[in-house]
Amino acid sequence: MVVERDIDDLPKNDANHTALTPLWFLERAALVHPTRRSIVHGSRHYTWLQTYQRCRRFASALSNHSIGLANTVAVIAPNIPAFYEAHFGISMAGAVLNAVNIRLNAPAIAFLLAHSSTAAVIVDQEFFSVAEESLKIWSENSKTFKPPILIVIGDENCHPKVLKNCVSRGAVEYETFLEGGDPEFKWKPPQDEWQSIALGYTSGTTASPKGVVLHHRGAYLMSLSAALNWGMSEGAVYLWTLPMFHCNGWCYPWTLAALCGTNICMRQVNLSKAVYAAIAKYKVTHFCAAPVVLNSIVNASSEEVILPLPHVVEVNTAGAAPPPSMIAEMSEKGFRVTHTYGLSETYGPSTICARKPEWESLPIEKQARLSARQGVRYIALEGLEVMNPKTMEPVPADGGTVGEIMMRGNAVMKGYLKNPRANKEAFANGWFHSGDLAVKHKDGYIEIKDRSKDIIISGGENISSVEIEHVLFSHPAILEAAVVARPDEKWGESPCAFVTLKGDVDGGNEQRLVEDIVKFCRSHMPAYWVPKSVVFGPLPKTATGKTQKPLLRAKAKEMGPLRKSKL
Amino acid sequence: MVVERDIDDLPKNDANHTALTPLWFLERAALVHPTRRSIVHGSRHYTWLQTYQRCRRFASALSNHSIGLANTVAVIAPNIPAFYEAHFGISMAGAVLNAVNIRLNAPAIAFLLAHSSTAAVIVDQEFFSVAEESLKIWSENSKTFKPPILIVIGDENCHPKVLKNCVSRGAVEYETFLEGGDPEFKWKPPQDEWQSIALGYTSGTTASPKGVVLHHRGAYLMSLSAALNWGMSEGAVYLWTLPMFHCNGWCYPWTLAALCGTNICMRQVNLSKAVYAAIAKYKVTHFCAAPVVLNSIVNASSEEVILPLPHVVEVNTAGAAPPPSMIAEMSEKGFRVTHTYGLSETYGPSTICARKPEWESLPIEKQARLSARQGVRYIALEGLEVMNPKTMEPVPADGGTVGEIMMRGNAVMKGYLKNPRANKEAFANGWFHSGDLAVKHKDGYIEIKDRSKDIIISGGENISSVEIEHVLFSHPAILEAAVVARPDEKWGESPCAFVTLKGDVDGGNEQRLVEDIVKFCRSHMPAYWVPKSVVFGPLPKTATGKTQKPLLRAKAKEMGPLRKSKL
Known part of the structure; x- marks a missing residue:
């Protein structure tokens, strides 16, 4: 018997279906708020109509150079207007934005450009030399090298001579490039919303960079x-502290267009001072930052801060688990910290530690501890679980059993570029495997215990380096801390803490300080967690600002195994 | 040459793609805020976990009765919890919700049930007789009639005997039905997000009802x-003044789950009093209502109102163009009125008169006039134009040239059920034809001038009945007004006004009142717009509360053509 399906027998047509793409947001912003500020960058500012026209010129100019479908365009720039425009102009031409981390060196950039067969490189004048160098490396190492178009972005905060020099070395100036494009360019949404919109390489704390491919549908939804x-x-004022190259600024370039808000750009010179100044000057309502940046805001000197804040400022933090003590300090200053968590593979943050009204009556430390968890899924992430990766069984919600965080749904990437093996592993059993280890609390919120590679196994017991770090962060003399495993004769491994001290701490008497820290730890954690080694000094960082634990682990190994007698 | 498409060659899989459906919102609300109030209805209230479990039971019970894919389930109820649950439970079972207007009579309901081959009828006890009667009509008029399951919803605000009586007449009580379902029912998202989620019949101001079919994707996005x-x-408190049967409550049942907010239900007895009371008691933040409802709030007696309001209450109004005078009066009382516009065919409102900060310095009447326009597209509606339907050319943005409002994108329905001819007309040339006539202002905002059938053509000039109504509404004695064409010997047609007076107006001296109204109109509009006939009395309404202009037009015709000598 044929089931009558009249009610589903109504096909898609031009009137009732179109691809989801954030490009619609920009078109709408220009229509609804043509004269509202879209972007402010020092003395430069644009309206939404201007931004829309500039992005159409951008797309048109790329098309004129035959750059379109399936081509990638690399952008190497700090948070300046051109980078914002790249989030729309490139995909309006049908091409894919590859936002490159500006802290990478030339060989690393050369790898990305070659791996993605970049058709154009758009680079801020400050980073021109490294881009030039990376192209040279690429050309020398590949027989199929086809020189991409090289476009240089000038910035009034940089020396004008440098820009001139770049142009004399064969680059097209960005503004000149735009002038060649049509401000009325007739862009089209992608034929299929699964079409790629962005490519971003992981920073590789654990392995060589992988190219994460995102699509229009996911970018729209996220x-x-x-x-x-x-x-x-609507109308949010967003400060660009978080690099746009970091998971496409966690999708906020697109969000701001959807909200017809205002983007406040900055080149990040003296960060904490600039944040306070921007809040006062532009009435900033929202900004995002990794905990390390919040740390500098909390510890800013008195000349830098402007307190009390003129209004509550919303802060979204992710990239590492924020120490509860820091969330508490931020709240005291008038910032409202929301903790989110995610990966490049999930369009940036895709879980949120959703606040509950009932927490407000708790002591601030307890609130901060609850808020430091990774929480629950975003609306656009349809599946979030902590599972045993072997059995794919969810862990019990007991706050103790550790499993791997897994995600599924529309917030998960298309896959890694040209890396079938990594895709197979990442998507095994129909879930995206994050590689992060967590527990699930009774209230359903998840909390990261560690990256699988960062766990310390001491005497057969798993120790979470993150939990030790949380305690260390609350020590009054410590600015930053990272804990890794050090070989240990008796226990196999034992915790080794690398710490940076606050500026005003007298580091003269190191031994006394070590004793003090160890004593502090003893009173705040089980004895077997207490770091058996404490090392002072700056922490090595990845290009995205994450502490490079592999390097610290190597350093701890070099220190040799801890003898049974010590401590 | 084959274009290298590595970057698009990454297929969908279980980890990175799933159907968009508002069902995800409910699952998430139960996870994130299990103990928060989801629904309050008098002394009854539920938490999000309970609502989720009840919806799963609902879906499970329907499945047990073999109701699923492509089946429709009719609901005839006021704004009570079961109706909210129907927005999730029915689609969790894979079936399609047909929300029936409770103001329809039995023959009209019989038509809908037969046309959609309803598999189940779920009816509030107050409407049981009309449902029973409609099933009888259906059974008597169709050889293929298959009796649907009949489920009756009890309500403590109704007499318990009535419910008992319904059950004795063969209906299953809703709570008994739920008890038969599994609270852990494993629902699945639809295989394809294009799958139908809801069916709603147009109220037919102009023709026989058409069944508008909506899909999961559109419901999610809208x-x-x-x-x-x-x-x-997040956490909005929403008052259910707008009937859920009206375009699925403009998608707000689904929105409230996405926001983990609270639904305040009501059976609508004394409306304006109940609205004020609910604002005070439940801290209502948002409600929706047609202008006719706002009219009653503005004109509520002093015993009913609670002023000043404890906080700003957001009001979304649509369904007819709100008279600017009424928007101004609402603002003065502390309500913030947002004017939206749409049709059943666009999931309810799909355009919004987005407010601009610069309007705030204008006189309140001017603000109200700007706010009374239909405005700009919603984020999820990708195309909105005012076009000449013959040439499909957009009208100039001059505020004067009239064209038809056309829409396209993901906010447009799948189509009309079993009505290929209507679909062909509605989707002609790749745009949805709204049938509403409008102009486009210089700022890009659209403003309705009339339904195409409501325009008055006098001496060859088009006159907008809506504009005359706006003026009439600002007359101090007039509560409601509707203007239609009356045959006219000299001009072909001339405006004829039907008006309802405010309660406290002395209608004794009608002739003097007519003269006063005509004089008022003369000073507020071009002479040829001034109604040549004024008739007092209640306005006939459709089941959704819209004035039935076809009936008034017939009445005006019956009055006979206006003689050349008159007025």
Whole structure:
């Protein structure tokens, strides 16, 4: 018997279906708020109509150079207007934005450009030399090298001579490039919303970089979800502290267009001072930052801070588990910290530690501890579980059993570029495997215990380096801390803490300080967690600002195994 | 030459793709805020976990009765919890919700049930007789009639005997039905997000009802857009003044789950009093209502109102163009009125008169006039134009040239059920034809001038009945007004006004009142717009509360053509 399906027998047509893409947001912003500020960058500012026209010129100029479908365009720049425009102009031409980390060196950039067969490189004048150098490396190492178009972005905060020099070395100036494009360029949404919109290479704390490919559908959904989950609304004023090259600025370039808000750009010179100044000057309502940046805000000198804040400022932090003590300090200053968590593979943050009204009556430390968890899924992430990766069984919600965080749904990447093996592993059993280890609490919120590679196994017991770090962060003399495993004759491994001290701490008497720290740890954690080694000095960072634990682990190994007698 | 498409060659899989459906919102609400109030209805209330479990039971019970894919389930109920649950439970079972207007009579309901081959009828006890009667009509008029399951919903605000009586007449009580379902029912998202989620019949101001079919994708997108465009955020408290049967409550049942907010239900007895009371008692933040309802709030007696309001209450109004005078009066009382516009065919409102900060310095009447326009597209509606339907050319943005409002994108329905001819007309040339006539202002905002059938052609000039109504509404004695064409010997047609007076107006001296109204109109509009006939009396309404202009037009025709000598 044929089931009558009249009610589903109504096909898609031009009137009732179109691809989801954040490009619609920009078109709408220009229509609804043509004269509202879209971007402010020092003395430069644009309206939404201007931004839309500039992006159409951008797309048109790329098309004129035959750059379009399936081509990638690399951008190497700090948070300046051109980078914002790249989030729309490149995909309006049908091409894919590859946002390159500006802290990478030439060989690393050369790898990305070659791996993605970049058709154009758009580079801020400050980073021109490294881009030039990376192209040279690429050309010398590949027989099929086809020189990409090289476009240089000038910036009034840089020396004008440098820009001139770049042009004399064969680059097209960005503004000149735009002038060649049509401000009325008739862009089209992608034929299929599964089409790629962005490519971003992982920073590789554990392995060589992988190219994460994102699509129009996901970018559309996640940018709306990022607004709704964070309570952002129409006309938000967003400060660009978080690099746009970091997971496409966690989708916020697209969100801001959807909200017809205002983007405040900055080149990040003296960060904490600039943040306070921007809040006062532009009435900033929202910004995002990794905990390390919040740390500098909390520890800013008195000349830098402007307190009390003129209004509550919403802060979204992710990239590492924020120490509860820091969340508490931020709250005291008038910032409202929302903790989110995610990966490049999930369009940036895709879980949020959703606040509950009932927490407000708790002591601030307890609140901060609850808020430091990774929480629950974003609206646009349909599946979040902590599972045993072997059995794919969810762990019990007991706050103790550790499993791997797994995600599934529309917030998960298309896959890694040209890396079938990594894709197979990442998507095994129909879930994306994050590689992060967590527990699930009774209230359903998840909490990271460690990256699988960062766990310390001491006497057969798993020790979470993150938990030790949380305690260390709350020590009054410590600015930053990272804990790794050091070989240990008796226990196999034992915790080794690398710490950076606050500026005003007298590091003269190191031994006394070590004793003090160890004593502090003893009173705040089980004895077997207490670091058996404490090392002072700056922490090595990846290009995205994450502490490079592999290097610290190597260093701890070099220190040799801890003898049974010590401590 | 084959274009290298590595970057698009990454297929969908279980980890990175799933159907968009508002069902995800409910699952998430139960996870994130299991103990938060989801629904309050008098002394009854549920938490999000309970609502989720009840919806799963609902879906499970339907499945047990073999109701699923492509089946429709009719609900005939006021705004009570079961109706909210129907927005999830029915689609969790794979079936399609047909929300029936409770103001329809038995023959009209019989038509809908037969046309959609309803598999189940779920009816509030107050409407049981009309449902029973409609099934009888259906059975008597169809040889293929298969009796649907009949489920009756009890309500403590109704007499318990009535419920008992319904059960004795063969209906299953809703709570008994739920008890038969599994609270852990494993629902699945639809295989394809294009799958139908809801069916709603147009109220037919102009023709026989058409069954508008909506899909999961559109419901997901529009419910998020409805939140973002109105500035609703997490935890909103929403008062159910707007019937859920009206375009699925403009998608707000789904929005409230996405926001983990609270639904305040009501059976609508004394409306304006109940609205004020609910604002005070439940801290209502948002409600929706047609202008006719706002009219009753503005004109509520002093015993009913609670002023000043304890906080700003956001009001979304649509369904007819709100008279600017009424928007101004609402603002003065502390309500913030947002005017939206749409049709059943666009999931309810899909355009919004987005407010601009620069309007705030204008006189309140001017602000109200700007706010009374239909505005700009929702985020989830990708195309909105005013076009000449013959040439499909957009009208100039001059505020004067009239064209037809056309829409396209993901906010447009799948189509009309079993009505290929209507679908062909509605989707002609790749745009949805709304049938509403409008102009486009210089700022890009559209403003309705009339339904195409409501325009008055006098001496060859088009006159907008809506504009005359706006003026009439600002007359101090007039509560409601509707203007239609009356045959006219000299001019072909001339405006004829039907008006209802405010309660406290002395209608004794009608002739003097007519003269006063005509004089008022003369000073507020061009002479040829001034109604040549004024008739007092209640206005006939459709089941959704819209004035039935076809009936008034017939009445005006019956009055006979206006003689050349008169007025």
